Amino acid sequence: MRLILISGLSGSGKSVALRALEDSGFYCVDNLPATMLPEALELYADFGYQDIAISVDTRSGPSLGALPDVVAQLRAQNIDVRLLFLEARPETLVKRFSETRRRHPLSGAGITVEEAIQVEQEMLSDVPELGTRIDTSELSANALRSWVRELVDADSGKLTLIFQSFGFKHGVPQDADFVFDVRCLPNPHYDQALRPFTGRDQPIIDFFAKHSEVAEMIADIQAMIAKWLPCYNKENRSYLTVAIGCTGGQHRSVFIAENLARAFAGKQVLVRHRQLYRDH
Template sequence: MQKRSDSLMPLVLVTGPSGAGRSSAINVLEDLGFEAIDNLPLRLLPRLVLTDRLESPMALGLDSRNRDFTPEALLDLIAVFEGYHHVALTVLYLDARPDVLLRRYSETRRRHPLAPAETPEIGVSRELDLMRPIRDRADMLLDTSDLNVHQLKAEIEHWFAPDGRSLALSLQSFSYKRGIPHSVDMVFDCRFLTNPYWQEGLRGLDGRDPAVQAHVKTDPRYSDFFDRVLGLTELLLPAYREEGKSHLSIAFGCTGGQHRSVTLAETLAKALAEGGQQVSIRHRELQGQQ
């Protein structure tokens, strides 16, 4: 695998025979912050990379299903990218034994793209022969024959995120009157805490205001509750990373979604950010006010 300069933007060409795990590798790279583009015609890619100047790392998925794919065309494309002085190119080739590729096709019952009207055996053999020049050119060869999806993720992360995989954490507040948000991992009910709504001077404010936060924190149950939520979150973050998860979403709910839930989301976000965790915040009921 070629060395990268820190001043250059990573460009990864992900290729290999069908069934070797190319799509899974692309998904992992996307979770690591790469802009992932799969199966665009080869002729469009040089202009895409040159025009964008790669403001973020890019991963391009290429295989025999590309409309204008030939080994010669892909080798020519690699030569073009090698001439770009703003990128650090890596050709990642996902490989697998023929019997493994055949078994994977048998399990999915899909037609092989190079033998749609013939047996999968013919398609696998034909594609391995076709891809051999690309395999010989690859900077990084990864045999997935004996890897499950979690092991494949670990291998990709080892090469392209050696300092550890980042995990996106999102916090949000909501009103129980409008229902619990979809696709959240954990929900905490804050309705037991003292409600600033009943304070005339605080009713028109929300949990982003220091006065509202101070009032919520006067509840004697607040500190213990917050400490437990913070401890649980700090416990789960590394566990999620080890499991290969890319996102953790936590929601806080109260009656109106204005005061207590917003306070908890804001306070937890601040505590985690001070520990180096990147956090995004969404206040569902305040969206029109932000």
């Protein structure tokens, strides 16, 4: 049996993630109390379901506190349990609730959306460490669906290295384990002929090939990750996210993320380009 748990902040895209899994053939359940997970899985197994996705969040109330123990119990039974924790910056969540005119599940008389978000963050503080985090602040629904499917398709028995490019002017990803700032490198943005391209296009690749410091930066980052990767493997982690940031997230960070992914091709690797996905 394969169990994907979806948790996170209200407005972060949990419904989108759950629907993406449903479209991929998972039997999906929204808002199940954590304490009911073992009994529910026994029932689903009797019905012949093997791929199951369940949303567990603050709507289930006090039972949420039992989630860490329940996850440990299920993993001890050799059930493939993966938890995806979705989050976004508070200002992004406030904007989403305002645009959709939805009510925050924890809001009430005298409680603002901002205060409800803060309360929810505190209630969920122990959950992110149970799985992998996805910062949806800059993601479209299509990009989130794609990222969720990629994570689910990865072999759970291996640590997945995620190389993620981003632009500092759009904010640092909250889901990053390592953040490398490459804004000191030559910037093709200032060449009008190169500006429309991205770090995956040949004109940008040719541009960086002329600057030795770019190759040196890639080698240094690669060496650090290679040195410490065994330590993260010992922790039995499922994912390690390495974020590479430049100013706009179009050229330098994209080029370096792509090169690092190739350097670790023998590992289980995913590549994300946060700013390239914004309009798709």
